[in-house]
Amino acid sequence: xxxRVITMAGVLLALAGCTTTSISKxxxxxxxxxxxxxxxxxxxxxxxxxTASGGTTLYTWRGGxxxxxxxxxxxxxxxxxxxxxxxxxxxxYLRCEVQLTVSSxxxxxxxxxxxxxxxxxxGKSYCEEFLTAE
Numbered sequence: 001x002x003x004r005v006i007t008m009a010g011v012l013l014a015l016a017g018c019t020t021t022s023i024s025k026x027x028x029x030x031x032x033x034x035x036x037x038x039x040x041x042x043x044x045x046x047x048x049x050x051t052a053s054g055g056t057t058l059y060t061w062r063g064g065x066x067x068x069x070x071x072x073x074x075x076x077x078x079x080x081x082x083x084x085x086x087x088x089x090x091x092x093y094l095r096c097e098v099q100l101t102v103s104s105x106x107x108x109x110x111x112x113x114x115x116x117x118x119x120x121x122x123g124k125s126y127c128e129e130f131l132t133a134e
Contacts, residue, residue, distance in 0.1 A: 027124065028098070028111050031132045037102045044131070047100070056109065057102045064096040064130040070120075092117065096127035 032040055037059065041047065047059035070090050075083030097115035100108050116127040124132075 026113075027128045027132045028113065032100075032108050032111050035108050037100060037106050037108050040100065040108060055104050057104075059100045059102060060097065060114070061100065062095065062097045062115075064094065064126070066094045066126075068092045068094055068120075094126045096130055098127065098131070 041061075044061065044063050047061045049060040051058045068091070070092060072085060072089040073087040074085055077083045094117050095115065097113075099112045099114055101110040101112075103109050113125070113127050116125045119125050119129065123129075
């Protein structure tokens with residue numbers, strides 16, 4: 001009977017350890033979780049704000065300012081001919097804003113995107129492209 005209780009307790013502890021393991025939600029977290037915050041700030045510039053919260057610090061970072069031109073879309077008449085204008089050309093002003101949760105030993109524990117633009121043609125978001133580029 002005691003052997004069963006000890007075995008069951010061991011299995012429950014093992015399962016509890018599995019459920020608390022964090023899984024990265026996106027490419028930004030995959031790239032930066034567990035990395036030194038100094039490496040992030042050295043590559044992209046200093047944070048704009050910081051807030052102490054218990055044993056961690058929340059840093060807000062803004063950057064990656066860029067203008068992207070989106071081409072006009074025309075009706076397709078076939079044989080390479082264009083019809084009437086469906087969507088005019090436009091400029092998109094891009095920037096990225098993230099909040100980094102950094103532990104007391106200055107290691108990034110999580111990255112939360114605060115401001116972002118979707119990627120073109122269903123691809124990566126702008127922040128993911130910018131912050132994961134080598």
